[in-house]
Amino acid sequence: MSNNLNGIDVAALQQFAQSVTESPAVGEARFNVKTKWEHQTRTVATVNHYSLGGENYQRHFEIAADEPEQLLGANSAPNPQELLMAALNACLSVGYVANAAAMGIKVNSLEIEADGKLDLRGFLGLNESVNPGYDEVSYTVRIDTDAPKERVEELHKVVTKTSVNLANFSKAIRMIPTLEVRNS
Missing domain, CATH: 3.30.300.20 (K homology (KH) domain)
Incomplete structure (x- = not known):
């Protein structure tokens, strides 16, 4: 079997699963999202970090949300x-x-x-x-x-x-x- 299938590193997946089996704390994940209202029905959520196995990892993504016009929004996002x-x-x-x-x-x-x-x-x-x-x-x-x-x-x-x-x-x-x- 190839080490990479469907874009997944199979060996790394198996190794991670084994490490979680040996030490369940390694598999503890915490996610956090902060959402701010902008106007009308539009919000923007920001993802800045997550933790895995007690270690924090920085990242940055913004996710907009809005309602369609029929539900009083501006239809600017899902x-x-x-x-x-x-x-x-x-x-x-x-x-x-x-x-x-x-x-x-x-x-x-x-x-x-x-x-x-x-x-x-x-x-x-x-x-x-x-x-x-x-x-x-x-x-x-x-x-x-x-x-x-x-x-x-x-x-x-x-x-x-x-x-x-x-x-x-x-x-x-x-x-x-x-x-x-x-x-x-």
């Missing part, structure tokens, strides 16, 4: 729901290509499409019995590979079992809010 689904799709994609590489499966192409319906009566506070979030999100994985169908089904099971964002979507996360009020 809205938070689209970014949420994009995060799900991106996480699943990483899971497919990395696990496929570890399993010796070459991926020729991969596309993931997520879809969900919201009832905005919940968000607008018009009906307390209406969930402001999704009751259901569906996603379709389109993968092109020469691997036998049974191996691809095995890959699919591994990804659905281990995807961080799929777990975040499908299980409740304990949220710990803090409100800081400044008077100008």
Whole structure:
């Protein structure tokens, strides 16, 4: 098997997994995003760092969000729901290509499409019995590979079992809010 499959360094992946097996603290990751409101419904989130195994790593990315005009925005960026689904799709994609590489499966192409319906009566506070979030999100994985169908089904099971964002979507996360009020 090649040391690099689907753009993944298989030996490095195996070595990292082994180091986490030997010392679970090596696999502890913490991510942080700071979001500032700009105007109307537009925000810009900034990613400056993350930590892995107790070590901090600097990086810099900005992610804009806005609502479409029909939802009182300027339509200058994807809205938070689209970014949420994009995060799900991106996480699943990483899971497919990395696990496929570890399993010796070459991926020729991969596309993931997520879809969900919201009832905005919940968000607008018009009906307390209406969930402001999704009751259901569906996603379709389109993968092109020469691997036998049974191996691809095995890959699919591994990804659905281990995807961080799929777990975040499908299980409740304990949220710990803090409100800081400044008077100008």
